[in-house]
Amino acid sequence: TDLALIRNFSIIAHIDHGKSTLADRLIQATGGLTAREMSEQVLDSMDIERERGITIKSQTVRLDYTAQDGLTYELNLMDTPGHVDFAYEVSRSLAACEGALLVVDAAQGVEAQTLANVYQSIEHDHEIVPVINKIDLPAAEPEKVRAEIEDIIGIDASEAVLTSAKSGIGIPDVLEAIVKKIPPPKGDRAAPLKAMLVDSWYDPYLGVVILVRVLDGVIKKGQQVKFMQGGTEHLIDRVGCFTPKRVELPELGPGEIGFVTAQIKEVEQAKVGDTITTAKGGATEALPGYKEVQPVVFCGLFPVDAADFEKLRESIARLRLNDASFSFEMESSAALGFGFRCGFLGLLHLEIIQERLTREFDLDLITTAPSVVYRIQLNKSRTDDAREIMLHNPADYPDPSRIELIEEPWIKATVYTPDEYLGPILKLCQDRRGIQRDLTYVGGRAQVTYELPLNEVVFDFYDRLKSITRGYASFDYEQIGLREGDLVKMNILVNNEPVDALSMIVHRSVAEARGRHMCERLKDLIPRHLFKIPIQAAIGGKVIARETIAALRKDVTAKCYGGDISRKKKLLEKQKKGKARMREYGNVSIPQEAFIAALRMG
Ligand code: GDP
Numbered sequence: 001t002d003l004a005l006i007r008n009f010s011i012i013a014h015i016d017h018g019k020s021t022l023a024d025r026l027i028q029a030t031g032g033l034t035a036r037e038m039s040e041q042v043l044d045s046m047d048i049e050r051e052r053g054i055t056i057k058s059q060t061v062r063l064d065y066t067a068q069d070g071l072t073y074e075l076n077l078m079d080t081p082g083h084v085d086f087a088y089e090v091s092r093s094l095a096a097c098e099g100a101l102l103v104v105d106a107a108q109g110v111e112a113q114t115l116a117n118v119y120q121s122i123e124h125d126h127e128i129v130p131v132i133n134k135i136d137l138p139a140a141e142p143e144k145v146r147a148e149i150e151d152i153i154g155i156d157a158s159e160a161v162l163t164s165a166k167s168g169i170g171i172p173d174v175l176e177a178i179v180k181k182i183p184p185p186k187g188d189r190a191a192p193l194k195a196m197l198v199d200s201w202y203d204p205y206l207g208v209v210i211l212v213r214v215l216d217g218v219i220k221k222g223q224q225v226k227f228m229q230g231g232t233e234h235l236i237d238r239v240g241c242f243t244p245k246r247v248e249l250p251e252l253g254p255g256e257i258g259f260v261t262a263q264i265k266e267v268e269q270a271k272v273g274d275t276i277t278t279a280k281g282g283a284t285e286a287l288p289g290y291k292e293v294q295p296v297v298f299c300g301l302f303p304v305d306a307a308d309f310e311k312l313r314e315s316i317a318r319l320r321l322n323d324a325s326f327s328f329e330m331e332s333s334a335a336l337g338f339g340f341r342c343g344f345l346g347l348l349h350l351e352i353i354q355e356r357l358t359r360e361f362d363l364d365l366i367t368t369a370p371s372v373v374y375r376i377q378l379n380k381s382r383t384d385d386a387r388e389i390m391l392h393n394p395a396d397y398p399d400p401s402r403i404e405l406i407e408e409p410w411i412k413a414t415v416y417t418p419d420e421y422l423g424p425i426l427k428l429c430q431d432r433r434g435i436q437r438d439l440t441y442v443g444g445r446a447q448v449t450y451e452l453p454l455n456e457v458v459f460d461f462y463d464r465l466k467s468i469t470r471g472y473a474s475f476d477y478e479q480i481g482l483r484e485g486d487l488v489k490m491n492i493l494v495n496n497e498p499v500d501a502l503s504m505i506v507h508r509s510v511a512e513a514r515g516r517h518m519c520e521r522l523k524d525l526i527p528r529h530l531f532k533i534p535i536q537a538a539i540g541g542k543v544i545a546r547e548t549i550a551a552l553r554k555d556v557t558a559k560c561y562g563g564d565i566s567r568k569k570k571l572l573e574k575q576k577k578g579k580a581r582m583r584e585y586g587n588v589s590i591p592q593e594a595f596i597a598a599l600r601m602g
């Protein structure tokens with residue numbers, strides 16, 4: 001295709017502002033699918049994505065659009081992941097485009113996530129086309145939002161397109177704006193092949209499918225290619241695009257976006273951001289911006305029923321086929337039995353995997369408290385040299401006397417909120433050891449920037465934020481590196497024995513409050529026994545909080561009147577059932593629910 005007739009763009013928007021609905025409309029308007037073929041939302045295909053209204057995997061569709069100038073353009077619409085956890089994938093998708101549609105809800109205005117995405121888009125030198133959506137809503141204030149886009153983002157919004165993606169208003173104007181405002185890609189057909197690996201996923205029929213953006217040269221079937229970062233060679237056996245139906249093409253030339261397959265079995269071999277070139281006479285320099293993503297949040301996943309362990313192993317392995325960014329290794333816990341220690345890009349990523357295991361594989365799971373990765377410097381001991389370890393499981397916490405220094409990951413968080421909620425938000429951030437960096441007001445809204453330890457955010461920060469602002473605040477973060485912290489391991493002891501699944505790394509300043517909270521919770525959650533049960537939170541040998549569960553005086557059945565045998569039987573049966581779901585701990589039985597509830601902070 002002639003470069004002048006190609007337009008590559010993505011859609012950036014805050015969650016729920018109408019990105020997917022608009023994308024569907026564009027597909028429909030250009031005849032990519034007939035009305036009958038349109039399922040409700042084409043681009044968000046996974047159930048979880050639909051329910052949560054987010055995109056997890058970037059997908060691209062090619063639209064053929066005949067513009068008012070009579071020419072037919074190839075529009076490549078890239079749907080980027082919609083969550084901070086997937087920031088790197090977003091950055092690669094953006095790098096594959098020349099422009100972006102900025103969708104802003106006419107009733108909600110600019111939100112934190114809109115801002116974060118726009119800044120990234122500007123960094124990639126995108127031409128940004130503002131689209132003010134949902135103008136059909138009674139609460140829509142398109143003129144106010146237009147002014148907001150200019151004031152807050154600082155781009156010209158005088159020609160913003162007004163749309164209602166829901167009712168189809170303004171869609172032809174969006175298409176014309178794409179052609180007129182977004183610049184065509186550049187590239188050299190005669191140069192050695194240089195294509196960026198934008199995304200990859202596993203397809204049961206095709207194997208690993210790779211989404212590419214060709215910069216120079218041509219990629220075609222039968223070509224032997226080299227992945228410059230991965231260092232592997234592959235034979236291209238299919239080239240094509242999605243309309244959104246899969247269509248095979250003879251080749252992809254400069255400026256084009258499409259897919260290739262090369263009989264690759266694991267997504268791990270096709271890393272996002274890699275550069276694809278020909279094995280012979282290829283490019284000598286890889287594309288800039290390549291990064292290996294590392295999991296940042298870890299937790300243990302255990303089957304509620306120990307008999308499900310094998311099933312859990314298979315299910316995790318299956319999910320992992322499609323998602324190289326999460327990691328897992330076997331773990332055993334005295335409290336929870338056999339399970340896996342898994343690493344994720346963030347909390348949402350964790351929730352997605354957990355939910356898919358529960359739903360798609362029908363597994364009942366216990367998730368231990370999420371933990372971040374700590375860097376610990378150890379001093380020399382009699383048997384061991386000085387060294388550095390990366391700790392992602394409190395169970396592996398080293399002998400405290402050997403610890404020289406612990407560092408924890410920090411983030412820069414931006415919260416955008418109606419100013420009436422500012423007070424509680426500042427308090428929340430302060431309570432979580434936050435350092436305020438910036439605070440600005442724009443038209444009844446406040447934007448506040450805090451530096452926060454990631455460890456304080458992974459528990460329940462987002463839920464707390466949503467509840468104190470009744471869902472009106474938005475939150476966005478980026479990692480800013482490791483900092484030294486006064487961190488200690490807190491053990492929870494039930495009947496004087498530490499329960500490994502409940503131990504956690506905490507900052508010394510909040511340890512007591514956390515410990516007290518945990519003890520109080522467990523006191524309510526663990527059933528009484530025939531003896532007194534102490535529950536303690538301790539750092540090393542020092543108890544920092546304690547509660548006691550009083551002993552049970554009499555047999556439960558004593559509560560029933562002597563004669564009612566059937567009732568007594570029922571009660572005993574109920575007890576037995578309850579027992580099956582308990583973990584014996586020392587001589588104390590802790591019900592499964594107690595672990596789950598105790599681990600759910602808040
Ligand atoms: P996304 O999260 O940005 O992908 O947003 P969606 O496209 O999933 O839309 C979020 C919600 O807003 C859905 O319930 C849509 O039906 C609704 N929506 C999208 N566009 C419009 C619109 O123009 N007008 C109205 N009233 N609702 C819309």
Ligand code: MG
Pocket residue numbers: 019020021044053054055
């Ligand atoms: Mg969506």
